[in-house]
Amino acid sequence: MSYSLLIVDDDAIERDGLTNNIRWNEADIIVVGTAANGNDGCRLVTEKKPDIVLTDIKMPLMDGVCMATSIMRVMPNTRIVFLTAYEDFSYAKEAASLGVHEYVLKYSCNDEILDAVRRECRRLDHERAIHSKLQHYRRLEEEQRLYALLAGNENAGACAPMFAVAAVLMFGKGKTPCADSKRIKRLCDEHLMGSNIYALQFEGEVLLICCLESDTFSQYERQILQTLCERLKKGTGTEAFFLTSDVIRNAADLSLVCRTLLSLIPVCEEHTDGASKGLLAAAQIKNFKNPFGLYQKMTAYVEENYTDSAISLGKVADAAFVSGSYACTIFRRFSGSSINSYILAKRMDLAKRLLLSTDLTISDISLKTGYDNSRYFMMLFKRHSGKTPTEFRKGHIKD
Numbered sequence: 001m002s003y004s005l006l007i008v009d010d011d012a013i014e015r016d017g018l019t020n021n022i023r024w025n026e027a028d029i030i031v032v033g034t035a036a037n038g039n040d041g042c043r044l045v046t047e048k049k050p051d052i053v054l055t056d057i058k059m060p061l062m063d064g065v066c067m068a069t070s071i072m073r074v075m076p077n078t079r080i081v082f083l084t085a086y087e088d089f090s091y092a093k094e095a096a097s098l099g100v101h102e103y104v105l106k107y108s109c110n111d112e113i114l115d116a117v118r119r120e121c122r123r124l125d126h127e128r129a130i131h132s133k134l135q136h137y138r139r140l141e142e143e144q145r146l147y148a149l150l151a152g153n154e155n156a157g158a159c160a161p162m163f164a165v166a167a168v169l170m171f172g173k174g175k176t177p178c179a180d181s182k183r184i185k186r187l188c189d190e191h192l193m194g195s196n197i198y199a200l201q202f203e204g205e206v207l208l209i210c211c212l213e214s215d216t217f218s219q220y221e222r223q224i225l226q227t228l229c230e231r232l233k234k235g236t237g238t239e240a241f242f243l244t245s246d247v248i249r250n251a252a253d254l255s256l257v258c259r260t261l262l263s264l265i266p267v268c269e270e271h272t273d274g275a276s277k278g279l280l281a282a283a284q285i286k287n288f289k290n291p292f293g294l295y296q297k298m299t300a301y302v303e304e305n306y307t308d309s310a311i312s313l314g315k316v317a318d319a320a321f322v323s324g325s326y327a328c329t330i331f332r333r334f335s336g337s338s339i340n341s342y343i344l345a346k347r348m349d350l351a352k353r354l355l356l357s358t359d360l361t362i363s364d365i366s367l368k369t370g371y372d373n374s375r376y377f378m379m380l381f382k383r384h385s386g387k388t389p390t391e392f393r394k395g396h397i398k399d
Helices: 012-020 038-048 064-074 086-098 110-150 181-192 219-236 251-268 274-287 291-305 313-319 324-335 339-357 362-368 374-385 389-395
Strands: 003-008 029-035 052-056 079-084 102-105 162-171 197-202 205-212 239-244
Touching: 003 012, 003 038, 003 110, 012 029, 029 038, 038 052, 038 064, 052 064, 052 110, 064 079, 079 110, 102 110, 110 197, 110 251, 162 181, 162 219, 162 251, 181 197, 181 205, 181 219, 197 219, 205 219, 205 251, 219 239, 251 324, 291 313, 291 324, 291 339, 313 324, 313 339, 324 339, 339 362, 339 374, 339 389, 362 374, 362 389, 374 389
Parallel strands: 003 029, 003 052, 052 079, 079 102
Antiparallel strands: 162 205, 162 239, 197 205
16 A cells, blocks of 8 residues: 655755655655645645645744644644654644654654654554444444345334435346346445445345435436446446436335336346436336325226236236336335235125125126136135125125
8 A cells, every 4th residue: 555745844955855865665655745834735735635744843934833733623634744853842742632643853864754654654554444444334334224224124214314226237248137246246345435325235136225415416426336337347347237216215215116126127138228228217217206106006907907807916017017026015015915915805895795785696796706716716705704605695684
C-alpha cells in the first residue's frame, strides 16, 4: 500500500531537500505536493488529501500548529509529523492534544525523518485495518437486516428511509445466463465496500439493494453501478445488466418488489440487448408502487372465472402480469389466504346457494361450480362444510 505525503516548510532549500534527498519510494511514500506556509498547506491538504503532512512549526502567515489545528477540524484522519528546532520543541508539545505522535528535530538525518513518517504509516495501517473490520461487521449487520426484510420480517427494522433494488443479469458470449451467483456476489461485495449498496443472494440470484436517503439515485450511486458493470464484465468475461425497480418508500414492500424482479428474469433472458431489457422492465414494474392494485386485478379475475374448471394459479397471475410466486405473496398479504383457498371458498359458497335454492342434482351443481368430477366435488364439500351435499340440503329444508 502506498501513502501520500505533503511537505510544508518556508525554507525553499529545506523543502527541496526534504522532497528529493529522502528515499520516500523505498517506503512506498509519494510526495504529492509542497507548500511554503500554513495557508498554502491547508489549501493543498483540501486539494490533494494526503495521508501524512510533514511540516515545520515556525512559518509566516500561519504556523505549523495552527495549520495542523485547521487540518484536523476538516480531515481528522490526516497524520501530522512536526519538524522542530530545539528552541521550539516545548511549543510543539502544545499540539499533543491534536493527536500528533511524531516530532523530529529539524536537522535530523534523513533516515530519522523517514523513520518518523514510517511510524505514522504503520499507525495508518493499524487504523485502516480496524476501520475495515468495523465496516465489514457493519455491512454484515445491515445485510442480515435486509435478509430479514426479504424474508417478510417487517420487525427487522428498516436500514434506510427508502430503497431501490436491482437484479443482476449476466449474459455470456453464447447469450446464456451466468448462474455463478456466489462469484458474482463476491465481485459485487469487493466493489461495493464502503458504499450504501448491498449485494444479497436471494433465491439463486444476486440482488443489489441501495439504501437511499432521498427519492432519487445520486450521481455517486449511479457511478458505482456503472463501474460495477465494468468490474463484473472483467471478472467474469460476461456482459452485466441491471433490472431496476422504482424507489421503494415502505420497507414492508421490499420483499414483494424483489420477488417481482426475480419473476422478470426468465422473461428478460429471452432478450439479449440492454434496451429491450429496460423497456421490458419499465412495462412490468410499473405496478410496484400499487401492490393492492395487483390484488384487485386478481380478485376481479377470480370473481369472473372461479366457476371455470380450467382456472389456475397461473391464469390468475397472468391476469395481473406477475409471476405465480409473486401473485401468491400479494394475494396472501391482502386476503390472508392463498389463491386456491379463495377459489375453493367461492365455489363452496355457490354450491351451498344452489343446494338450497334449486332442485339441481349434485352432479349438475358440481359442474356449475367448476368441478368435472362429482365425487371430487363431494369430497371437497364435506371437507369444507362437515357434511355431504345431500346432508347439507336435507338439514336446511324447511318444514
